Amino acid sequence: MSLEIEDVEKLYKIVSTDTVIHALNGIDISLPAGKTLGIVGESGCGKSTLARLVTGLEAPNQGSITWKGLPIHDVNKGSFSTKKSVVQLVFQDPYSSLNPRQRIGDAISEIITVHNLVEKNMVETRVSELLSLVGLADDLKNRYPHQLSGGQRQRVSIARALAAEPSLLVLDEPVSALDVSVRAEVMNLLLDLRAKLGLTYIFISHDLAMIRYISDLVAVMYLGKIVEFGSWEQVINDPQHPYTQALIQAMPDHTVIGNPESLAKTLEGEVPDPVNLPTGCAFHLRCVKATPACAVEPQSLREISSNHLVACMEA
Amino acid sequence: MTQPLLLSVKDLGISTVQDPRTLVNQVSFDIGLGEAVGVVGESGSGKTLSALSILGLLPRGVEVVSGSVTFKDKNLLTLNNEELRKIRGNEIAMIYQDPMTALNPVMKLGKQLLEVIASHGGINESSQNQVRALLSEVGIPDVNRAMESYPHEFSGGMRQRIMIAMALLLSPQLLIADEPTTALDVTIQQQILALVSEARKKRNMSMLWITHDLGVVANLVDRLNVMYAGRIVESGTVEEIFRKPKHPYTAGLLSSLPTSTGTNRERLTSISGVPEKPWLVGNSCGFAARCSRAQARCHSEVPPTVITDNSSVACFFPLGGN
Numbered sequence: 359m360s361l362e363i364e365d366v367e368k369l370y371k372i373v374s375t376d377t378v379i380h381a382l383n384g385i386d387i388s389l390p391a392g393k394t395l396g397i398v399g400e401s402g403c404g405k406s407t408l409a410r411l412v413t414g415l416e417a418p419n420q421g422s423i424t425w426k427g428l429p430i431h432d433v434n435k436g437s438f439s440t441k442k443s444v445v446q447l448v449f450q451d452p453y454s455s456l457n458p459r460q461r462i463g464d465a466i467s468e469i470i471t472v473h474n475l476v477e478k479n480m481v482e483t484r485v486s487e488l489l490s491l492v493g494l495a496d497d498l499k500n501r502y503p504h505q506l507s508g509g510q511r512q513r514v515s516i517a518r519a520l521a522a523e524p525s526l527l528v529l530d531e532p533v534s535a536l537d538v539s540v541r542a543e544v545m546n547l548l549l550d551l552r553a554k555l556g557l558t559y560i561f562i563s564h565d566l567a568m569i570r571y572i573s574d575l576v577a578v579m580y581l582g583k584i585v586e587f588g589s590w591e592q593v594i595n596d597p598q599h600p601y602t603q604a605l606i607q608a609m610p611d612h613t614v615i616g617n618p619e620s621l622a623k624t625l626e627g628e629v630p631d632p633v634n635l636p637t638g639c640a641f642h643l644r645c646v647k648a649t650p651a652c653a654v655e656p657q658s659l660r661e662i663s664s665n666h667l668v669a670c671m672e673a
Numbered sequence: 674m675t676q677p678l679l680l681s682v683k684d685l686g687i688s689t690v691q692d693p694r695t696l697v698n699q700v701s702f703d704i705g706l707g708e709a710v711g712v713v714g715e716s717g718s719g720k721t722l723s724a725l726s727i728l729g730l731l732p733r734g735v736e737v738v739s740g741s742v743t744f745k746d747k748n749l750l751t752l753n754n755e756e757l758r759k760i761r762g763n764e765i766a767m768i769y770q771d772p773m774t775a776l777n778p779v780m781k782l783g784k785q786l787l788e789v790i791a792s793h794g795g796i797n798e799s800s801q802n803q804v805r806a807l808l809s810e811v812g813i814p815d816v817n818r819a820m821e822s823y824p825h826e827f828s829g830g831m832r833q834r835i836m837i838a839m840a841l842l843l844s845p846q847l848l849i850a851d852e853p854t855t856a857l858d859v860t861i862q863q864q865i866l867a868l869v870s871e872a873r874k875k876r877n878m879s880m881l882w883i884t885h886d887l888g889v890v891a892n893l894v895d896r897l898n899v900m901y902a903g904r905i906v907e908s909g910t911v912e913e914i915f916r917k918p919k920h921p922y923t924a925g926l927l928s929s930l931p932t933s934t935g936t937n938r939e940r941l942t943s944i945s946g947v948p949e950k951p952w953l954v955g956n957s958c959g960f961a962a963r964c965s966r967a968q969a970r971c972h973s974e975v976p977p978t979v980i981t982d983n984s985s986v987a988c989f990f991p992l993g994g995n
Contacts, residue, residue, distance in 0.1 A: 400858035506945040537715040538885055538920075539963075541944035542929035549940070564859065568932040571941065595936060608863040609933040610888025615915045620892045621867045625860045658734055 359426055359427045360556065361395075361412070361526060363387040366421035368407055368582075377633045381407040382418070383582040389575065390527070391426065394552065394559040396573030396590065398566055398605070399587035403577070404580040405562045409530045412560060413447040425526055443473065445517035450531035456503040462489075462514055463499030469521035488517040491554075493547060513547065520551070528560045533568060545571060555668055566609050570594050578602045581632060581640040582598030587659060588666035598646045598662060598673040639670070674951045678743075679879050680727070680847060683759065687722050687731070694952035696735065697722050698903045701978075704847065709888035711911075714900030715948050717889035720883045723900070724849050725883075726750075728765060729757045744847075763793050765972065766840035767849040770856055772832035775822040775839075782835065783820030789842050807838040810867060830861035833870065841872060847879045866893055885987030887930065892913060894966040896983075899923050902959030903951025909984030919991040920986070958988070965989045 368382040380446040382404045389395045397405045399586040410416045412423060414430045423430045425445060441604040456465060466485045470476060476484050486496050503511055512532060519527060529548070545568065552559060563569050569576060569590070576593040578586040578601065586599040597603045604625040614620055627644045630636050636643055642652035651671065659667040675724050680703065689696035697719035704710045714720040725731050727742050728950040729907055742749040744765065749757065758854055761767075761862060769910055777785055786804045790796045808816045811834040824832060833853055840848055850869070854862040870893060890897060891911060896909040899920065909919035918924040946963040955974075958964070961971040979985040 375868075400860065508948060537948060538887075539715060539926055539929060539944045540947060542931075542941035543945065545931070545941055546943055567931040571938060572935060591936065594934065604860060606933065608859045610859070610862070610886055610891065610934055612888040612891050612915065612930055613932055615891040615911050617892050618870055621863065621870050624863060626864075628830055628861060637900065645724040 359391045361387070361391075361560075362422075362424045363389075363408075363412070364422050366408075366411065366418045366423060368404070368411060368416070369419050371634070374525075377563070378634045380582050380635055381632070382411070383482060384658070385421070385584060387577065387584070387587075388557065391558050392556055393574040394561055394572055396576045397560065397562045398564065398576065399579035399580060400605075400629060401562060402581070402602045402632060405579050406530055407582075408579075409447060409560065409562055411530045412526075413445050413528050415447070418474065444524050445526045445528065446522050446524040447528045447530065448467070448512075448515050448519050448532050451535045452515050453503075453535070455515055456511060458503055461499065461504075462501050462503070462506070465503075465514065466517055466521050467517055470663070472493035473522055474525060475521075484521075486544075488521055491520065491551070492517045509544060510535050512536060512544055516547070516551070524557070526558045526560070530562045531564070532561075534563065535563065541568075548572065556618045558605040566594065566606060578605065581629065581635065583640065584659060584667075585641065585657075585669045586667065592663070592666040596666075598666070598668040599641075599670050600647050600672070601641050604644075625627040633651070678703055679706045679745065680704040680726070680881075681710075681741075681743040682723070683728065683741045683743070685723060685734060686738045687719070687726060688738045688749040689733050690736050690793050693738075695954075696903055697726075698951060698954075699978075700740070700903075701834050701901075702905060704879050704881060706846075706880055707877040709882065709894040709950050710942060711882045711884065711894035711897045711935055712900060713884055713890060713897060713962070716899040717887055717902075717948060717950065717953060719903040720900050721851055722882060724767075724851055724883050727849065728761050728767060729754070742894060744988060756838065759793070762840075762845070765847045765849065766843070766844055766845040767851065768833075768836045768840050768853045768994075771972070772829070772853075773824060775836055776832065778824055781820065782822055782824065784810070786820075786839055786842060789839055793843055796841075797981055799855055804838075805844070807841055808835070809836070810872070811838045811841075812864070813838070813876070818823075830857055830864065831936045833857065833865055837865070837869060843912075844876065845878065845879040847884075848873070849881045851883045852885070857927070869893075869928050873964075877929065887927065899926075902949045902954050904959060904987060905978070905985075906960065907986045908944070908986065919986040919993060920960075920988050921964045921990075921992065923994055925963075964975065966992075 363385055365384040366382055370379040370381055399405050411418050419432055463485050466488055467481050470484055472479050489496055494513050533544050561572050562582045573590045576590050577584045580601050586593055586602045597606055607624040627646055638653040638655050639657045642648040657669040662668050683701050686702040688695050694734055700723050705838050712720045748968055790800045805816050807820055813819045813834055841858050854865050859993050884890055897911055897914045898905045901922050907923050918927055925944045949959045957973045958976050963969040975988045976989045
C-alpha cells in the first residue's frame with residue numbers, strides 16, 4: 359500500500375539541436391500511504407518533472423511508477439469515463455490554473471460530473487461540502503476567480519483536486535505564489551486535510567522551511583537525481599550530502615539576524631547544463647569536499663544509517 | 674541617527690490619476706550616508722511604488738499626490754525629467770527583479786555598459802577597463818568574452834550580476850534594489866546577497882532594499898520599515914523588529930514563518946483574512962480586520978505614527994506598550 363517509483367528515467371529531446379536533456383535519472387522512491395514526501399531542489403533539478411510523471415501527465419522513458427500496486431498510467435487511463443482519478447495535482451499559480459470565465463461552483467462541479475462521482479441531484483451539495491472542507495464560504499460558488507484573493511484561489515484549486523476523491527495529492531509549490539501572511543493558513547489547511555482524509559502527499563518546494571514543516575520523508579534532488587533521502591529529522595537536522603548542507607546554509611533564516619557573516623558564500627558556481635552532464639558525481643564541480651575521484655565515479659544512494667540514504671562517497 | 678542624512682522621504686502619498694485611489698499614504702523614512710535600509714511588505718503594500726517614486730519612475734496612471742523626497746538638499750519630486758536623468762544611474766542607481774527587462778536583448782554587453790558611461794558624458798580611454806574591472810568584481814568569468822556576448826547567453830544569476838555591475842558603474846551614493854533575488858534559486862540568491870553586501874561596504878554606499886522576504890533582509894540591512902496597506906506600520910533596527918516587534922502585523926508575520934532548522938514543528942500561527950487594499954482603509958487601521966488586539970477605535974481612527982528614539986510604530990495597542 360504505497361507509492362513505488364522504480365528506476366525512473368525521463369529524457370526530453372531537443373529537436374533543433376539534436377540533443378537530449380536528462381530530466382530524471384534513476385529515481386527510486388518508496389512512499390508508504392498516509393505519509394508526506396517532501397521534494398526539495400533548485401530550478402532544473404527535475405522535481406516538477408517527477409510531479410508530472412507521478413500524476414500521469416507524462417510517461418517515463420524507463421522504469422515504473424505504481425500507486426497501491428497499480429501502475430499510474432493505467433490508473434489514470436480512462437479516468438475521464440467511469441473511474442475516478444486517484445492521483446491529483448495542485449499547481450503553484452492559482453492565477454493561471456483556474457479558468458477566468460468559469461464560476462467557482464462550476465469549476466468544482468465539473469470535476470464531480472466528469473468523474474461521475476455522485477448522483478446528479480447531489481452535485482450541488484457535494485460542491486458545498488468541498489468548499490466548507492477547504493474553509494471557503496458557500497456564497498463563493500457564484501464568484502469568478504478574479505473576485506478572489508490568491509489564498510482563496512489556491513483553496514479552490516485544492517477543492518478541485520479533492521473533488522476527484524484522490525488518495526494521493528501532488529502539491530507542486532502550492533504556497534510559493536501566495537502572500538507571506540497567507541501561506542501559514544494554507545499550510546495549516548493542508549495539515550488538517552491530510553489528517554481528516556488520510557491523504558498521502560508529495561510536497562514539492564524550493565523552500566526548506568515549508569518542507570521541514572510538513573514532510574515525514576525528504577528527498578533532496580540535484581540535476582535529475584536524488585542526492586539525499588531520509589526522515590525529515592535526518593535530512594534537515596543532520597544533512598550528510600554537501601549539497602544538502604549548502605542548501606540549508608543558503609536558506610534565508612529570519613531567526614538569525616544582524617550577522618553579515620552569514621551571507622558568506624557557501625556554494626560557488628551554478629547548476630551545470632543538463633544537456634552535458636558532468637562526469638562522475640554531477641555536483642563535484644561545485645562541491646567543497648570534492649576529490650579527484652568524484653569527477654570519475656558516478657555516485658548512487660547508499661544507506662549511511664537506518665533509512666538515511668546519501669549519494670556521496672565523502673559522506 | 675548617527676550618520677548624516679542622504680535621502681529623506683516625508684509624508685509621501687501616491688494615488689491613481691483617474692478615479693483617485695490611494696496606493697501609498699503618509700510614508701516617511703530616512704536613509705543615512707552609508708546606511709542600508711530595508712522595506713518589507715506583501716504585494717500591494719506599496720513598497721515598490723514608494724521606491725519607484727524616488728527616481729520619478731512611477732508607471733503611467735499613478736502619481737505622487739503629496740510629500741517630498743529630499744536627496745542631498747534637492748526635492749526630487751520637483752525636478753524635471755532632464756534634471757532627474759542626471760541623477761538616475763549617476764547618483765542613485767536601481768536594480769530590478771527581472772534583469773531582462775533592464776538589459777537590451779539585441780546589444781552586446783560591452784557596448785551596453787559603455788553606453789551607461791557615455792550617456793552621462795564621462796567616456797574616455799579608461800572606460801573599457803573600468804567596465805572590465807567591474808564585471809570581474811561581480812564575478813563574471815571570462816570578461817573579454819562576456820563583453821562580446823548578448824544578455825540571453827547568460828543565466829539568471831549572471832544577468833543579475835551584470836545588472837549590479839551596471840548599477841555600480843558610475844559609483845552611485847544610493848542603490849535601490851527591488852527584490853533582485855526573488856526569482857533566483859537560494860544558493861544563487863546567497864551569492865548575490867554576499868556580492869552586494871561586499872560591494873556596498875567597499876564603497877560606503879547607501880542602500881534601499883525592497884523585499885517580501887524577512888529572511889533576506891535579516892542580515893543585509895541596518896534598519897527596516899514594515900509596510901502594510903500603503904503605510905509604514907513599524908520601523909526600527911533589524912534587532913528591534915525581529916526580536917521585539919511592536920506592531921501586531923509584524924509580530925504575526927514573524928510567527929507565521931516556519932523556520933528552516935530545528936526540531937520544533939508546532940502548528941504555524943496564521944493571520945486570518947487577506948491584506949486590505951490601501952484605498953479601502955479610510956479612517957481606520959488597515960490591519961484592524963485581521964488583528965487580534967483590535968478594539969473599537971482601530972476601526973474608526975487612523976493610528977498615528979508614534980516615534981520613540983530610533984523606532985516608530987503606528988498602532989493604538991502596540992505589543993510591549995508604548
